[in-house]
Amino acid sequence: MYKVLIVDDEAMIREDLKDFVQWEAAGFTEVRLAASGQTALLAASETKFDLVLADINMPRMNGLVMIRSLRESGYKGHIVVITAYGEFEYAKTAITLGVKEYVLKPIDFREMNVIVRRIADQLREETETVRSQQYAVEAKASAAELLEATALQRRERAEAAIGALFAARERLRQPLPVVLSVLQQTIVQAEAQLNGYNPSYYATKQPLFLELLQRQSACETEQDVRQLFRQLAAHLIDCYEAAGTVEGGAFSQLKPLIKAHLGEEISLEWLAQRVHISANYLSVVFKKETGENFNEFVMRERMMTARELLRNKEHRIVDIGERVGYANYRSFSRAFKNFFGLSPSEFREQQGSR
Structure with a gap:
């Protein structure tokens, strides 16, 4: 079920950790070995390990450098470090890298088995x-x-x-x-x-x-x-x-509700919450009943309302824009012109010339 990577430059320690820890009983079905930090990083890039067991003191790339590289590459699994007396400063640094368990040399395999079982229990909880x-x-x-x-x-x-x-x-x-x-x-x-x-x-x-x-x-x-x-x-x-039909049910309620809130940010989810219908279903309803998707329907309602308001010169154009959901004149003017082919001021002028 779970996978472990054992990293140690001493072959005897690697083999002992593989043979004397009850991996299978704890739920680890794959045990891989690496003789160096570089080899371990390559293996971790190819396989998602649930646990990495690493010696701190290794040549070329020590365990801390390897662990930091693992974390930087996105590894979020469990790590146990193997350290010797006199290397506690290394162990403290390991804690900052998310290492919660360490084992002292010479390795007590009874202790090691307790740690592995504890980590396996945590992995099962995480999996669930x-x-x-x-x-x-x-x-x-x-x-x-x-x-x-x-x-x-x-x-x-x-x-x-x-x-x-x-x-x-x-x-x-x-x-x-x-x-x-x-x-x-x-x-x-x-x-x-x-x-x-x-x-x-x-x-x-x-x-x-x-x-x-x-x-x-x-x-x-x-x-x-x-x-x-x-x-x-x-x-x-x-x-x-x-x-x-929907016309006899919810849809007849939707248009007045939308018109009453044109000045707000209206979305399909916003409307769905108010009429207690799923947003997915509403999307289908709008296409079926109007031939338009929801955003097209709202845009048309905004533009039609704005056009009616523009016919009354007592309303300022910027105020009309706000009433139909536009925070500034520029965005309102651009939307209106895209829809009607005239800017709001041009439309009003045209109305006045008639």
Whole structure:
């Protein structure tokens, strides 16, 4: 599972460390040897070692120089140094390089085995943390994909998202309670999304989500959880099919909300938080309903509003620019001219000549 690099210029010490330390029992499946710092750096550039065991006092390149080079190259693994009496100043310097363990010569292999087991335990904890963090990222993406697929009524895509979530669970070795937590969060997000899509229709389906939440607490096997994910997806697709078009649901709320905040920094994520719909789904909605992507839609709303305001000469052009989201006249003028082919002042002059 783990890999160790032993660096010492004395062949006997290298071999003894390889033979008398219980590497395999601790979880180290690969033990490599290097006779110098230069050879060790080359090996580390080709292989990701979890532990480097290095003698401090070596010719040509001592252990401290090698360790510093390792750190500078990005190595973040564990390091144990081997030192002799009278070399404690070296050991102090090693501490500044992130070395937390050292072994005195002559080597006590009982002590060495204790240190190796302790480091192996730390590596297992680190591995579990990394796996957990990675699963959280992948599960969030799969859940978002599932919600978007159901909103678009894509059954095969929803099934693929569920498959990806459980494949990640197997690959990253996550316990069932972690997946249950993802299921619970996905049910809650599905409620919010359907409510944002069509509040009146969601109200009639709220008991269904309460039942799903109650049933998830009784899941005991992966098959139970997978089946509940599938039932959630099927229920959601049925809901979206029955709820009608987006125009009768969330989309009718979006345009006035955007117009009311044109003077602010508006993003897809900003809007998604306010209407409780995923940003990915909103992106699809805008393209489907308007033929434009979100940024194009907001730009058009800003320009159309600015054009109406420019017809009233009581409004200063710079104030109009601020009202539609531009901090200064130059950026407003450039955007307006790109959109209409005239600067704001030219447009106003043209209006006055009519």
